[in-house]
Amino acid sequence: MSMTAYQWRRYTIRxxxxxxxILLTFVFLTPVYLVVVTSLKDPAVINLATAWNTPETPxxxxxxxxxxxxxxxxxxxxxxxxxxxMLSSLLGSLNGYVFAKWRIPGERYLFPLMLFGMFIPYQAIxxxxxxxxxxxxxxxxxIGLILIHTVYGLPITTLIFRNFYVDIPDxxxxxxxxxxxxxxxxxxxxxxxxxxxxxxxxxxxxxTQIWNEFLFGVTMTNTDxxxxxVGLAQLAGGEAVKWNLPMAGAIVAALPPLLxxxxxxxxxxxxxxxxxxxx
Amino acid sequence: xxxxxxxFIAFVMLLPSLILVGIFVYGFIGQAIQTSMTDWGQNPxxxxxxxxxxxxxxxxxxxxxxxxxTLEFYFRNALVNTFFFTVLFVLGCVxxxxxxxxxxxxxxxxxxxxxxxxxxxxxxxxVVTGTIWRWMxxxxxGVNILPQVLFGLSPIEFSWIxxxxxxxxxxxxxxxxxxxxxxxxxLAFLAVRYATARRWRASRYAVLAAVVxxxxxxxxxxxxxxxxxxxxxxETPIAPKGFNAALVGIIIAAVWQMSGYTMAMxxxxxxxxxxxxxxxxxxxxxxxxxxxxxxVLPQLNPIILSAMIILGHISLKIFDLVFAMAGxxxxxxxxxxxxxxxxGFRENAFAKASAIAVIMLFFVTLIIVxxxxxxxxxxxxxxx
Numbered sequence: 001m002s003m004t005a006y007q008w009r010r011y012t013i014r015x016x017x018x019x020x021x022i023l024l025t026f027v028f029l030t031p032v033y034l035v036v037v038t039s040l041k042d043p044a045v046i047n048l049a050t051a052w053n054t055p056e057t058p059x060x061x062x063x064x065x066x067x068x069x070x071x072x073x074x075x076x077x078x079x080x081x082x083x084x085x086m087l088s089s090l091l092g093s094l095n096g097y098v099f100a101k102w103r104i105p106g107e108r109y110l111f112p113l114m115l116f117g118m119f120i121p122y123q124a125i126x127x128x129x130x131x132x133x134x135x136x137x138x139x140x141x142x143i144g145l146i147l148i149h150t151v152y153g154l155p156i157t158t159l160i161f162r163n164f165y166v167d168i169p170d171x172x173x174x175x176x177x178x179x180x181x182x183x184x185x186x187x188x189x190x191x192x193x194x195x196x197x198x199x200x201x202x203x204x205x206x207x208t209q210i211w212n213e214f215l216f217g218v219t220m221t222n223t224d225x226x227x228x229x230v231g232l233a234q235l236a237g238g239e240a241v242k243w244n245l246p247m248a249g250a251i252v253a254a255l256p257p258l259l260x261x262x263x264x265x266x267x268x269x270x271x272x273x274x275x276x277x278x279x
Numbered sequence: 280x281x282x283x284x285x286x287f288i289a290f291v292m293l294l295p296s297l298i299l300v301g302i303f304v305y306g307f308i309g310q311a312i313q314t315s316m317t318d319w320g321q322n323p324x325x326x327x328x329x330x331x332x333x334x335x336x337x338x339x340x341x342x343x344x345x346x347x348x349t350l351e352f353y354f355r356n357a358l359v360n361t362f363f364f365t366v367l368f369v370l371g372c373v374x375x376x377x378x379x380x381x382x383x384x385x386x387x388x389x390x391x392x393x394x395x396x397x398x399x400x401x402x403x404x405x406v407v408t409g410t411i412w413r414w415m416x417x418x419x420x421g422v423n424i425l426p427q428v429l430f431g432l433s434p435i436e437f438s439w440i441x442x443x444x445x446x447x448x449x450x451x452x453x454x455x456x457x458x459x460x461x462x463x464x465x466l467a468f469l470a471v472r473y474a475t476a477r478r479w480r481a482s483r484y485a486v487l488a489a490v491v492x493x494x495x496x497x498x499x500x501x502x503x504x505x506x507x508x509x510x511x512x513x514e515t516p517i518a519p520k521g522f523n524a525a526l527v528g529i530i531i532a533a534v535w536q537m538s539g540y541t542m543a544m545x546x547x548x549x550x551x552x553x554x555x556x557x558x559x560x561x562x563x564x565x566x567x568x569x570x571x572x573x574x575v576l577p578q579l580n581p582i583i584l585s586a587m588i589i590l591g592h593i594s595l596k597i598f599d600l601v602f603a604m605a606g607x608x609x610x611x612x613x614x615x616x617x618x619x620x621x622x623g624f625r626e627n628a629f630a631k632a633s634a635i636a637v638i639m640l641f642f643v644t645l646i647i648v649x650x651x652x653x654x655x656x657x658x659x660x661x662x663x
Contacts, residue, residue, distance in 0.1 A: 017385050030425075102286060115651060123616050124311055124640035128314065183289055208402055213404075214406050214602070215616075
C-alpha cells in the first residue's frame, strides 16, 4: 500500500497543522505553568535560575496568606460585581427593548450618542467624576463604585439587548398588543421570557469586565472599598517582591472570571463580539 | 397597536439611562475640557482639594506647557510610546489572530479545546496578565532561561521590561516631516489603488490631496504650527525620542492577551463566507491556498479594519497593563493613561491631567466616530 503524491501532501499538511496548533497551545499555556509552579513554592526556594522547576512539596500557605492580604477586597469585588451587573443588565434590557421595538423621538441620534460612551477613555471623565462623587458623598465607597460601573455599563448592555431584541418578530408583539398588553405587558409576557440567552451573555460580560476593572477601582476607592485588582497590584508592586504571593494572588483574582469563561465560553464569545457593535 | 400613551411610557423608561449617560459621559467630558483650561492644582494659593477652590481660566496654557515645557517630557514620551505600542500591538494581534483563525478553520479534531486555550487570556484582568508577565520576563529568569532549561542552549540576554535602549531614535522637531511623508505615502497608495480599480475620480482626488500635502511641506507651513510647539534640543539627552525597547515585553503580554479576540472575530468572519462560494472556486480549479487568497481573505477585509480600530482604541487607552508590568512612574514605558492617573490622583495637578485626558479623548474620537457612523449606517441599510 503506497500513498499517492496527493495523499502524501495532504498528510504532511495535516501533520504540520496539528504540530503548529500543539506548539501554540504550549506557548499560550506556558505562563499558566509558571504561575502555578511559583505559587506553590516556599518563598525561600524561589530564585530566577530554578523558576521552571516544580516544587518538591507544594507550599499551600501562600494562598492563605494572599486571602488574608486581600482581606475585604474579595468581598468588595463580589458586592460590586453583583450589584453593578444586576443593575446594568436590567436597565440595559429595558433600554434595548425601547430602542429595538419602540419609535421614540431622536432615536437616530440617541442610540449612537449612547454607544459612544463605551469607547471613550475613562481617563477623560475621571476628574469630573471624582469631583462629582465627592460632592454627592459617594466617593470612596462600594456603593459609589456600583453606581459608576452601572452607568458606564449601560452602553454595552443596551447594545447587546437591542441587537438581541431586534430579531424578535414584530408580529409577536402585535399579537400581544391586540390581546390588550401595554408597554410593560409586552415586555413581561413576550420580550422578557425570550431574553434568557441575552441575559446570560450580558451578565457574563459585565461580570468579567467589572471584576477585572482597575482604573475606577484604583481612583474612586479608599482602602476599605478597593476591589481585588487593586489588591493584586499592591501585592505585586514594589521591587523586593516574594513572587509566590503575587502568583497566588493572580490565581485567586483570575479564578472567578476564568471559571465563568470555561463553563459558559460560548456566551462569553458572543459578548466579546458584540463589543465591535455589529460583530 | 402600540399607541401614543405606550410610546410615551417607552420614552419615560429610557429617560433615566439617557440622563445618566448624558451627565456621566457628555457632561463630564464638557467639564474635563473646561478644567483643562484652568489652573486647578497649579496655583499654590489654592489647595486643590479644599472645599471651595477658585479655578482661574488660563486658556490653552496647560496644552502649551505639556507640549513645550522641558520638564513635561513625560507627556511627549507617552505620545511616542503610544505610537509604537499601537502599531506593534495592532499588527501583532491581527497577524497572530489570523494565523490562529486559519489553523482552526482546517476542520481539526479538538477545535473547541484549542479555541478555549487561545481565548482564555481574554477572560483575565490586565492586572493579572501584567503580574504574570512581569515574572515571565524577569532578566535572568523566566522566558530568558527557557532555551537553557529546555534545550541546554545559552540564555537570552534581553531585558524585556527594564531595557534602557532606544531604537529608531529621532528628533522631536522632525515629527511634522515624518507625518507629511506618511500622509503622502498613504495618499499615493490610495491613488494607485483607485486608478487600478478604474475609479478615476477618486484617484484624481487622492493625487490632488497628495500634492497639497507636499506643497504644505515644501512651503514650510508646518513651521507655523510646530515651531512654537518645538522643544529645546536640550531635551534629547534627557529624554531621547524613539522606540523604547522596554515596551517590547508589554507588547508581548498585550498580544498574548488580545490575539484570541482577533481570532474570534476572524473565525466569525470566515464562517460567514458561504461554503457554496468556496466550493464553486474549488470546482473552477482553485487550490485550497487560492480559495483563501481570492475568496475568503477579501471578504475579511472589513473585519480586519474593525479589529484594527477596536484594538487601536484599546491601545490608546492602555493603563492597567503598563501599571502592573512597569509601574506608574517609569519614563521608558509611560503612556498618557498613566499620566492622567499620576498627575491627577497623586500630584493633584487636575488641570494638567485634564489636558492630557482631553488629548486622549481627541485621538479616540478621531477613530471611533467614523467607525460608529459607518457601522450604524450599514446596519440601518440592512433593514434594522
